[in-house]
Amino acid sequence: MKPPISRTSLLGLALLSLTTVCGVLYWDAGRLRNEAAHLSADMASVARARAEALATAARDREQLLEALTRKQARNDRKIHLVVNSDSAYVALVRGGVRLRVMRAEVGASRRVGVPPDTLLVTRPRGVQVVARRLGNTDRYEPPRWVWTDRSLPVPLDLGGISWLGDNSLVTASGTLVYAQPTEGPLSDSSYVMPGAFRLAARDLAAIRESLTAGTRVYFF
């Protein structure tokens, strides 16, 4: 007896089905590859957008913080200091009047220390207060990285020497507003400690008596 469907037809049908499956799989693989490629391309723009969003947010915050600090300084009727990094000056201000404007050398923001023991020192922003006003008998130990930053050996004993000029100021957050000392790593006129501000000794002497612990210092 002859079967209802011949072997040849069955084989043909199977071949047709398999060919269709192959076609569908091939098309699907292509679609997936295209989609993945598009996603990858979009990923780059998303990553860029993310970085830009972060940068914009940081920039916005910095600008707002600066505007806020400037406004707080303008609103402060008590005697205070204004430290303007961009214009490189320090001003003694009271009641909105700039009593004395002093040229300042600004220590740049940068990474200091010897890897792996490094530290990113940045210029301060915002409001701080004077913590110490150093007289000629007061002692202040600069951080050890100042010596390594200047390629100088760190002394075993940092005490006993005034490493800063007279009338230097230290804020509660550790920012220095100093005069050039006669010895030590900060005595070189071409070097300003990163993140710090150097004023002429006569300027610091002139404002010394007007500053006390707690006097506000506005950095912007």
Next chain:
Amino acid sequence: MTAPRLAPANWSPVDRLLGALVVLAALLALALSLVTRRDLVARNAARMAFERNDAEIEVVQRDASAGTDSLRALLDSLPDVPSPDRPVIVVSIAENRVWYKLRDSVLFTARVATGSGKELVLQDGKQVVRFETPRGKFTVQRRDSAPAWVPPDWHYAEQANKKKLGLVQLVRGKPLLLADGSRITVVGNDVVRQGADGESQPLTASDGREIVADGKVVIPPLGTNQRKYPEVLGSFRLYLGDGYALHGTNAPSSIGRAVSHGCVRLRNQDIAALYQMTDLGTPVYIY
């Protein structure tokens, strides 16, 4: 030995060909399914990464705006204080210099003398007067031309200390009886010496040449002519209150040094120029 047979021997050549093609198609379908599976995994991973980044950006933007919003709110909450638009006088004690400024423009500057920082122990031994120029904000309360100096009590104590003399306060209506029988008293606005014969003679007094009687420096009462020293304060005075002032001097060599009793001294030509420029109420900042 015979080769392995791929199809039964009774298959026709066409069936054999079809059979071979079916096997090849099945193998191809298997391979394609593996490839598709791999692409699916890759696509899903890419989609997950994409969606996560997209969400992260949203978080970043939201965080950033939350931070900046509160900063902006704080900024807006502070009042806008205009910069002072009237001239001010600024004095640096450390540098013995005065500036007359409008905002950051210096309209006038001159050297001055400021407080010596010395201390005077009064004769009672309890009070100490320190001759310092005070720091802070003041205002010009009075403008005087040809001012006379009315010395405070400590001036007489200082003179008595210098001359190693005693000190006595003359009070209106209470004459000082002297050893020679005469007396010092106040008649009208003059301090006079009255002899035993009742004859009165007005006394003279000036800075450094105070009235001395029986080894004591006499402090004349306030309001008497002997308690007013002309020319000591130069030609003009800008009075700041509490006995402090910017004024001229009859000792121009003292300018540029810390020698005063607390006032800010200028050369007469400098105080004249400053006097002409300065209105009542002008703020004076001393630092």
